[in-house]
Structures are given as structure tokens and as C-alpha cells.
Amino acid sequence: MESALVSGAQGLFLGVLNLGPGHVIMIMIGSLLLYLGISKGYEPLLLVPIGFGAILVNIPLSEMMAEGGFIRFFYDAGVRTEVFPLLIFIGIGAMTDFKPLLENPKIILLGAAGQFGIFITLLLALALGFDKLDAVAISIIGACDGPTAIYVSSKFAPHMLGAVSVAAYSYMSLVPLIQPPIMRALTTERERKIVMGAVKLEPISKTTKIIFPIAVTIFASILAPKGAPLIGTVMLGNLMRESGVVERLKSASENEIANIVTLLLGLCIGATMEADKFLKAQTLLVLALGFIAISLDTAVGILFGKAMCALTGGKINPLIGAAGISAFPMSARVVQAEGQKYNKKNYLLMHAMSANAGGQIGSVIAAAVMLSVLQGMGIVGG
Secondary structure (H helix, E strand, O other), rough: OOOHHHHHHHHHHHHHHHHHHHHHHHHHHHHHHHHHHOOOOOHHHHHHHHHHHHHHHOOOOOOOOOOOOOHHHHHHHOOOOOHHHHHHHHHHHHHHOOOHHHHHHHHHHHHHOOOOHHHHHHHHHHOOOOOHHHHHHHHHHHOOOOOOOOOHHHHOHHHHHHHHHHHHHHHHHHHHHHHHHHHHHHHHHHHOOOOOOOOOOOOOOOOHHHHHHHHHHHHHHHOHHHHHHHHHHHHHHHHHHHHHHHHHHHHHHHHHHHHHHHHHHHHHHOOOOOOHHHHHHHHHHHHHHHHHHHHHHHHHHHHHHHHHHOOOOOOOHHHHHHOOOOOOOOHHHHHHHHHHHOOOOOOOHHHHHHHHHHHHHHHHHHHHHHHHHHHHHOOOOO
């Protein structure tokens, strides 16, 4: 009896006995993510569950990600099957208004230019010795689109899901700090002062807004079939928004479904951040390459904006090129704030929103193209 009591008492301290330096470091990292989400307001909807998930999975013997574990159940059901990020895409589509882009369609070119950093970073990652699928997962961080990064990494590089996801959402929240120095470095004061006139085009008809998501789905999916789930879910959400006949489905997609999936997805991402998998030199390299990707996307977008400025005789402010990434609408707000610093009469928000909406579509298509190229090379199955 006494021996059983001693064994039981020792069992209470097994967690302490198995607590290693790696666990402590990861619990501290999880706590840092909670601090950034709660105190600083950096992407709290994702960083709070990610941070808490990282803490839970690094409690010794908690078995959160073991077979039959609490979080493992949701990971297998929603992340390994790619269902969670796709459900998030439906909500994003339901919340996105593409009207500014339809009113000023030439600005979609800035959304395309804002994805070049992804492909440059892909080549850099390959040069550094990363496996092709790992390199794709890393480079897609440059899209500045969390669900896209999660979808690609969970499908083709699940062992990198934690690092890629944390990088993507952290850099999304840091866009107001990352972009302005690049914007100032690549533009002259005269360019930053350019005032763009209001968009004075014919109002967009409801029919056009309904046809747009259908047409994008068909043509983009035919171009890059492997990305059809990404493109299709975003555009389904947008079609529900614009059709006006499924308000309950649209409301559920952008509220109840999106909220529940965001919570579970965040926990699952955090649970991939186990000490023995996350605390590697490779993780720091992933974070560095992700930063390079977003910086290059911003830079190429601005440079393309400068080219458009020259071709239009100085009618386009190059700053709006920075909004060609998918951080919607945060990047557009950054452009507006920078423009106002140099010219109080400068109202760039609607122009930047057009580029930002183009960036959302561009990031999804960029991922689709990369996945379809991999399929064509026989690296991933059909």
C-alpha cells in the first residue's frame, strides 16, 4: 500500500521530471504570441489560439498531438484534409468587396506584380538546399495571406506548418512596420506627393459583380487546375455575397463558420510547434526567407507602380504598388497613411484598395500556378 502511494505521488511530478529546456523555450514563445495578440493586437484571432496551442503541446506528457489526443483529432480532421483553410477562404470571399478592383481593372496588374517576390524567394530557397515542396511552402509566405500559406504547407510540407504559419501571420501583423521603409527607399518625394484623382467610372452592375467570381473560377482553374480548391472557395464566398439571395449562408460563412474554424485552426497550428520539431536552425531560416519574400513583393509592386507612373505621365502614385500584396485591407491603409504624410490632399485609399483586392486574387493564383507546375513536373500527384 505504501509503495503504491509513493508511486502515485511520483506520478504527480512526472511532468516536472520530463520538463526540458526545449519545452520551457516553446512555452515562452507561446506566451510571447499571446502577448502580441492580446496586448499589442497583432492578429489576435490567430495568434491567441496559436500561442495557447503551442503552450499546450509543450506540456510534458500532455499527449495533445498523440494518437487520440484532443488537438490531434481536429488536426487530422481539418488540417491534414485541408478542410479548415478552405472553409476560411469561403469566409474571406464572403467578406471581400471586389468593387474597387472592378471599377479600376488596370490596377490588378499591381496585384500581379506584388507576387513576384514569391517566385524569387522560391529560387533562393532552392539555392539554399531546401526540398522543392519545402521551398514552395516557404516562398508562399510572401503572399502575406495566412490561409494560403496554411493550405500549401499543410498539403505538401506539414512538418513546416508551424514555422510557416507563425511567419505568415506575424509578418501580416507587422505590415505597418515592414512596408513604409521600403516605400520611402524606392520612391522620390515628388512621386510620393502625386495626387491621384477619384475613380470616376460607370457604376458596376450587379450582373457584373455576380459574373466576376464565376469567370475568375473558370479561367483561373483551367489555367492552374491544382489550385481550383483555393480559387473556387474564395470565389464561392464572393458569389454568395454578391448574389444577395443566400444571406444566411453568406452570414454563416463570414461569422459562425469562420470563427469556429479560426479557433480550431489556430490551436492545430500551435500544436505543430513541438520543441523537438520547431527549435531548429531551419526555423530561423524559414522566418528569414519569409521576411525576404514579403519585402520583395512590396519592392516589386512599388517598382511596377513607378513604371506605371512613367507610362501615364505621372498620373499614378507608385506608393499604391505596395498594396499589391494580399494583406487586405491593412496594406491599403499603410499606403494611405504614407501618402498623407507627404501631401495632405493625397487620398490614395480607394486606389490602394483596388491593388489590394488584386493582390488577394493574385496570391491565390500564384499558389495555384506553383502547385500546378509541381503537378506537371510529377512532383505532386494529380
